[in-house]
Amino acid sequence: MSIKFFLDEKDIPRQWYNLAADLPTPLQPPLGPNGKPVTPDMLAPVFPMNLIEQEVCQDRWVDIPEEILDILYRWRPSPLYRAKALEEALGTPARIYYKNEGVSPPGSHKPNTAVPQAWYNKKFGIKRLTTETGAGQWGSALSFACALLGLECKVFMVRISFDQKPFRRLMMETWGGNCIPSPSPETNAGRAILEKMPDTPGSLGIAISEAIEAAVTDPTGQTRYSLGSVLNHVMLHQTIIGLEAKKQLKKAGENLPDVVIGCAGGGSNFAGLAFPFVADKIAGANITIIPVEPQSCPTLTRAPFSYDHGDTAKMTPLLPMYSLGHAFVPPPIHAGGLRYHGMAPLVSQAVNEGLLTPLALGQIECYEAAMLWARTEGFISAPETSHAIAATIREAKKAKEEGKEKVILMNWSGHGLMDLTGYHAFLEGKLHDYPLPDAELAKSMSVMNGLPKPSTAKTGKW
Amino acid sequence: MSIKFFLDEKDIPRQWYNLAADLPTPLQPPLGPNGKPVTPDMLAPVFPMNLIEQEVCQDRWVDIPEEILDILYRWRPSPLYRAKALEEALGTPARIYYKNEGVSPPGSHKPNTAVPQAWYNKKFGIKRLTTETGAGQWGSALSFACALLGLECKVFMVRISFDQKPFRRLMMETWGGNCIPSPSPETNAGRAILEKMPDTPGSLGIAISEAIEAAVTDPTGQTRYSLGSVLNHVMLHQTIIGLEAKKQLKKAGENLPDVVIGCAGGGSNFAGLAFPFVADKIAGANITIIPVEPQSCPTLTRAPFSYDHGDTAKMTPLLPMYSLGHAFVPPPIHAGGLRYHGMAPLVSQAVNEGLLTPLALGQIECYEAAMLWARTEGFISAPETSHAIAATIREAKKAKEEGKEKVILMNWSGHGLMDLTGYHAFLEGKLHDYPLPDAELAKSMSVMNGLPKPSTAKTGKW
Numbered sequence: 025m026s027i028k029f030f031l032d033e034k035d036i037p038r039q040w041y042n043l044a045a046d047l048p049t050p051l052q053p054p055l056g057p058n059g060k061p062v063t064p065d066m067l068a069p070v071f072p073m074n075l076i077e078q079e080v081c082q083d084r085w086v087d088i089p090e091e092i093l094d095i096l097y098r099w100r101p102s103p104l105y106r107a108k109a110l111e112e113a114l115g116t117p118a119r120i121y122y123k124n125e126g127v128s129p130p131g132s133h134k135p136n137t138a139v140p141q142a143w144y145n146k147k148f149g150i151k152r153l154t155t156e157t158g159a160g161q162w163g164s165a166l167s168f169a170c171a172l173l174g175l176e177c178k179v180f181m182v183r184i185s186f187d188q189k190p191f192r193r194l195m196m197e198t199w200g201g202n203c204i205p206s207p208s209p210e211t212n213a214g215r216a217i218l219e220k221m222p223d224t225p226g227s228l229g230i231a232i233s234e235a236i237e238a239a240v241t242d243p244t245g246q247t248r249y250s251l252g253s254v255l256n257h258v259m260l261h262q263t264i265i266g267l268e269a270k271k272q273l274k275k276a277g278e279n280l281p282d283v284v285i286g287c288a289g290g291g292s293n294f295a296g297l298a299f300p301f302v303a304d305k306i307a308g309a310n311i312t313i314i315p316v317e318p319q320s321c322p323t324l325t326r327a328p329f330s331y332d333h334g335d336t337a338k339m340t341p342l343l344p345m346y347s348l349g350h351a352f353v354p355p356p357i358h359a360g361g362l363r364y365h366g367m368a369p370l371v372s373q374a375v376n377e378g379l380l381t382p383l384a385l386g387q388i389e390c391y392e393a394a395m396l397w398a399r400t401e402g403f404i405s406a407p408e409t410s411h412a413i414a415a416t417i418r419e420a421k422k423a424k425e426e427g428k429e430k431v432i433l434m435n436w437s438g439h440g441l442m443d444l445t446g447y448h449a450f451l452e453g454k455l456h457d458y459p460l461p462d463a464e465l466a467k468s469m470s471v472m473n474g475l476p477k478p479s480t481a482k483t484g485k486w
Numbered sequence: 487m488s489i490k491f492f493l494d495e496k497d498i499p500r501q502w503y504n505l506a507a508d509l510p511t512p513l514q515p516p517l518g519p520n521g522k523p524v525t526p527d528m529l530a531p532v533f534p535m536n537l538i539e540q541e542v543c544q545d546r547w548v549d550i551p552e553e554i555l556d557i558l559y560r561w562r563p564s565p566l567y568r569a570k571a572l573e574e575a576l577g578t579p580a581r582i583y584y585k586n587e588g589v590s591p592p593g594s595h596k597p598n599t600a601v602p603q604a605w606y607n608k609k610f611g612i613k614r615l616t617t618e619t620g621a622g623q624w625g626s627a628l629s630f631a632c633a634l635l636g637l638e639c640k641v642f643m644v645r646i647s648f649d650q651k652p653f654r655r656l657m658m659e660t661w662g663g664n665c666i667p668s669p670s671p672e673t674n675a676g677r678a679i680l681e682k683m684p685d686t687p688g689s690l691g692i693a694i695s696e697a698i699e700a701a702v703t704d705p706t707g708q709t710r711y712s713l714g715s716v717l718n719h720v721m722l723h724q725t726i727i728g729l730e731a732k733k734q735l736k737k738a739g740e741n742l743p744d745v746v747i748g749c750a751g752g753g754s755n756f757a758g759l760a761f762p763f764v765a766d767k768i769a770g771a772n773i774t775i776i777p778v779e780p781q782s783c784p785t786l787t788r789a790p791f792s793y794d795h796g797d798t799a800k801m802t803p804l805l806p807m808y809s810l811g812h813a814f815v816p817p818p819i820h821a822g823g824l825r826y827h828g829m830a831p832l833v834s835q836a837v838n839e840g841l842l843t844p845l846a847l848g849q850i851e852c853y854e855a856a857m858l859w860a861r862t863e864g865f866i867s868a869p870e871t872s873h874a875i876a877a878t879i880r881e882a883k884k885a886k887e888e889g890k891e892k893v894i895l896m897n898w899s900g901h902g903l904m905d906l907t908g909y910h911a912f913l914e915g916k917l918h919d920y921p922l923p924d925a926e927l928a929k930s931m932s933v934m935n936g937l938p939k940p941s942t943a944k945t946g947k948w
Contacts, residue, residue: 027559030492097489098567098864105560109634127589129864131903171861172571191653194906197913198860398660399633402560402591441593441903444656451659 027108029272031101037267038088040260043299043370045084046306048483051256051373054341055331059476062341069240070249072148075141078257086260088140095139095172099128100264104272105436109400111420118423120416121276122436123269123297124403130195132406132438133293134165134252137261141250142169152176152247154238156206156231159185159360160192161406161438162252167201180206180234183226185360191442206231213237213337227353228364229336236339253290254334254343254368262296269433270300280309281433283419287411288315288324288382289361291368297435299370302379305486313380314419315371316411320458321354323347323367324375324382326465331476334366344478345372349468355458357387358446359407365468378486383415386457390414391450394440406438407446489570491734493563499729500550502722505761505832507546508768510945513718513835516803517793521938524803531702532711534610537603540719548722550602557601557634561590562726566734567898571862573882580885582878583738584898585731585759586865592657594868594900595755596627596714599723603712604631614638614709616700618668618693621647621822622654623868623900624714629663642668642696645688647822653904668693675699675799689815690826691798698801715752716796716805716830724758731895732762742771743895745881749873750777750786750844751823753830759897761832764841767948775842776881777833778873782920783816785809785829786837786844788927793938796828806940807834811930817920819849820908821869827930840948845877848919852876853912856902868900869908 044051053061064076071079078086088096107120125133145153153175157163163179170177179201186193186205196203206226207214213233217224224230239249251258273281284301286294294315305311317324323346332347334340347366354363367375374380387407393414394405405413416434423430440447449455506513515523526538533541540548550558569582587595607615615637619625625641632639641663648655648667658665668688669676675695679686686692701711713720735743746763748756756777767773779786785808794809796802809828816825829837836842849869855876856867867875878896885892902909911917 026495027556028495030494032492033488033490094489095864129866168864172864191903191906194910195866195903198857198866198906198909200861395660399662402557402630402634404591404657404660441653441657444653444660447660448656 026276027106029104029275031268031271033097035271036093036101037264039085040088041263041267041300041303042081042084042086042260043302043374044256045082046303047373048306048377049373049481051369052344052478054343055476056341070236072145072150072248074144074148075257078260079255089143092140092143096136101268102127102265104269104276106276107401110397113396113400114417114420114424116420116424117428118420118430118432119278120420120432120434121273122434123265125265125293125435125437126403126439130161130165130168131441132161132165133262133265133296134162135168136264136296137252137258137292138165138169140261142166142173142175145248146173146175150175150246150248152178152242153250154178154180154235154247155250155252156180156228156235158182158228158363159443160189160195161361163201163203164192164195164199165252166250167196167199170201171199177201178238179203180208180231182206182228182231183224206234208234211237227336232335233337233339253292254366256370258292259295259299259368259370262292263299265296265435266298266300269297273433278431280304280311282311282430283432284311284313285412285415285419285432286315286435287362287408287437288317288367288371289364289408291315291371293435293437295368295371297433302374305379314383314415315380316383316385316415318357318359318362318411319384319386320357320460321348321363322384322460323365325384327469329372329376329478329480330472331478332366332472342475343369345369346375347472348465349471351471352468357458358443359387359411361408362411376480377482377484385411385414386459388455388457391446391455393417395450403436404440405436406440407443409437409440412437489568491566491737493730493733495559497733498555498563499726501547502550503725503729503762503765504543504546504548504722505764505836506718507544508765509835510768510839511835511943513831514806514940516805517938518803532698534607534612534710536606536610537719540722541717551605554602554605558598563730564589564727566731566738568738569863572859575858575862576879576882576886578882578886579890580882580892580894581740582882582894582896583735584896585727587727587755587897587899588865588901592623592627592630593903594623594627595724595727595758596624597630598726598758599714599720599754600627600631602723604628604635604637607710608635608637612637612708612710614640614704615712616640616642616697616709617712617714618642618690618697620644620690620825621905622651622657623823625663625665626654626657626661627714628712629658629661632663633661639663640700641665642670642693644668644690644693645686668696670696673699689798694797695799695801715754716828718832720754721757721761721830721832724754725761727758727897728760728762731759735895740893742766742773744773744892745894746773746775747874747877747881747894748777748897749824749870749899750779750829750833751826751870753777753833755897755899757830757833759895764836767841776845776877777842778845778847778877780819780821780824780873781846781848782819782922783810783825784846784922785827787846789931791834791838791940791942792934793940794828794934804937805831807831808837809934810927811933813933814930819920820905821849821873823870824873838942839944839946847873847876848921850917850919853908853917855879857912865898866902867898868902869905871899874899
């Protein structure tokens with residue numbers, strides 16, 4: 025019996041799917057400092073116009089340019105696996121399938137959007153991209169994409185990660201990326217922080233400020249900023265994962281899955297797998313779709329649907345999203361990619377509509393799941409991915425209790441070979457969970473009190 | 487145009503190819519301390535009898551048990567790639583293909599033999615395997631295999647690597663392997679060394695001695711030793727690479743390649759790709775087959791075909807092989823997996839026959855090649871693999887000079903994500919080559935003076 029389902033290159037999806045076209049309640053616009061919707065022109069110094077057009081696009085299907093496919097073919101279509109060994113270990117009647125996004129050169133789903141973003145920038149005449157990175161997954165994916173397309177890439181990496189994760193930085197440098205610790209003396213934002221706090225470990229908020237400043241202040245006008253999650257066009261690019269999975273499930277003899285699962289930080293790998301199935305759910309299919317977040321950063325499970333800034337420094341427009349408050353500092357869990365206070369507006373809107381069933385898990389349960397995965401399926405998972413695995417195991421056990429032959433589809437978003445310290449802590453018994461007290465959350469969310477509120481109207485029941 | 491060629495699981499090779507059956511001059515036997523051929527019984531305390539039978543097997547084809555295939559399917563058949571971006575960067579008329587062995591969970595070709603070895607041991611009733619590891623590729627592959635098959639695994643890791651490469655150790659521990667620094671206080675061999683040199687960095691020779699001792703002294707008799715290269719059964723298990731490549735080249739519209747290239751330390755990844763094509767060469771095909779070794783460890787290019795010990799401590803039988811002398815200590819190049827004084831007897835015999843065209847390269851040229859690879863093909867290569875890439879680039883340039891549409895096939899034996907320090911040294915301009923003076927080599931090879939000599943008869947001209 026097969027455990028791995030390929031697609032030939034000729035069968036790769038040639039269009040991305042845009043959930044914005046099908047959402048029962050339309051997506052609400054980002055708001056500028058004046059409280060009014062942001063216009064494309066206002067974003068022009070930050071992003072190239074062709075990507076801004078994609079950001080506001082309402083078309084259901086968007087063609088993938090051939091030149092982008094030519095690069096994606098290096099790891100796409102990614103294989104769909106049947107997790108037969110895990111099923112047997114659990115004794116579940118469920119059939120568990122997962123997309124292996126760890127086969128990309130940087131080892132995660134991130135290049136699915138890094139390549140299109142670099143390509144559209146290049147087409148628009150841009151020579152240089154700036155971005156920020158925390159743990160380094162996104163910075164290495166963008167460095168990779170820029171290397172293949174001949175763009176310069178500057179990555180502001182949160183200083184503490186820069187110091188603690190030298191191998192991530194070396195990945196970026198191997199691909200020609202210029203990775204510098206943030207705060208840096210290269211920007212006004214960085215200099216101001218360094219003057220006040222010369223020994224600061226840095227933060228994603230500061231790094232975003234520096235990356236945007238470095239882009240918009242380039243006097244040649246040939247630099248733009250790039251973001252690895254949250255935005256609509258990022259979700260769009262990632263839907264190739266779910267579109268491939270649909271074709272591969274058919275090859276495996278399955279129809280639609282009963283359960284779809286992905287971990288969710290900013291939302292992109294989750295959206296990538298799930299959105300094509302959200303379309304089926306809107307059309308009437310009975311599918312449980314689960315974004316999994318950390319118990320210590322419970323955006324979708326304990327925060328309100330609100331308008332909030334995407335960054336700590338309030339440089340971004342207000343986005344309609346579930347948010348713990350833009351000043352929230354998540355506890356130091358190992359899944360750095362899930363330590364984000366907000367959530368992609370498209371994912372948020374789908375949650376508000378009741379289309380998704382969010383779940384929050386503690387990291388100890390997630391590492392237990394990742395250990396079982398490593399010793400059955402064989403792959404070592406990224407700490408972020410372990411959240412999806414833990415939720416999958418919960419669902420597989422539920423299917424066993426119910427005696428149901430459910431089909432579960434999961435996104436294995438990346439390997440953990442660059443992030444083994446969490447496994448070490450787990451094996452040594454030194455891993456902690458960080459449940460958040462209500463009072464702490466309330467305080468964090470209070471920064472949104474004066475901000476505008478999006479409509480929370482719901483149109484459907486799923 | 488496709489750049490990636492899959493095989494469905496149903497098309498996986500179901501037999502391994504044994505070059506011993508086709509070598510024009512038969513392989514000469516290993517010799518024991520008495521100078522006489524080693525008998526299977528003498529090896530029984532070290533290896534299980536079913537693997538010893540494979541070691542001396544003369545059958546051309548050996549069936550791959552279904553249960554082994556069930557595990558190999560996790561990464562096999564591995565994809566065959568066309569290196570179109572590299573071809574374009576070089577402006578070569580050559581068509582370059584490579585097998586991507588980096589898709590396995592441990593990230594290299596090593597589990598192709600780790601899994602069968604663990605499986606045969608288990609079938610023989612063995613509960614525990616011991617092995618040594620230098621940089622950690624083999625130790626992690628065997629830990630992985632033992633995890634999936636429910637065996638215990640003990641890895642003696644050269645102390646300096648144990649200290650310098652904590653992430654490799656964490657990989658092994660995640661798969662349940664027990665990784666300890668060698669020399670250790672757990673064996674007589676280790677204790678003797680520690681008493682004399684408490685601060686020794688260790689060596690592969692010492693680690694082999696400890697691993698063998700730990701296996702043969704287990705009073706339960708349920709422990710055996712496992713080796714990741716050099717031996718005939720290891721070469722056999724790796725031939726699945728080349729057998730898949732043959733089928734995939736057909737899918738790509740090619741006949742036999744003109745050039746076949748792999749890096750060679752102990753010889754296993756090279757043999758895995760090349761041996762099925764050596765068969766074609768013996769049958770009359772015109773193929774140039776190139777094992778690539780480091781200039782600093784020039785076993786095939788500057789050493790004699792001799793009998794020598796496989797380890798520094800002279801615990802192993804005498805093997806008929808090209809050897810720099812069992813006491814040779816290679817310079818500290820980054821390609822740890824190529825720092826071996828000897829070479830697999832099957833590869834050695836094929837070289838002696840004139841079937842292969844060995845090449846030695848300096849590591850700076852190899853890192854230059856790996857950098858070009860990362861920025862064209864996109865994948866970050868293991869330092870060992872970079873030797874195959876550099877030779878491929880040489881051949882592609884030669885094809886350009888000659889104006890010939892050659893087909894080059896290379897083994898991309900593993901990714902370099904756990905070995906980025908070499909890239910760092912290269913980027914900083916701190917990388918050195920280590921050409922070996924003749925006098926130094928002569929001195930190193932003098933340890934073989936009193937040892938028996940294998941026949942160097944040649945039967946063919948290729």
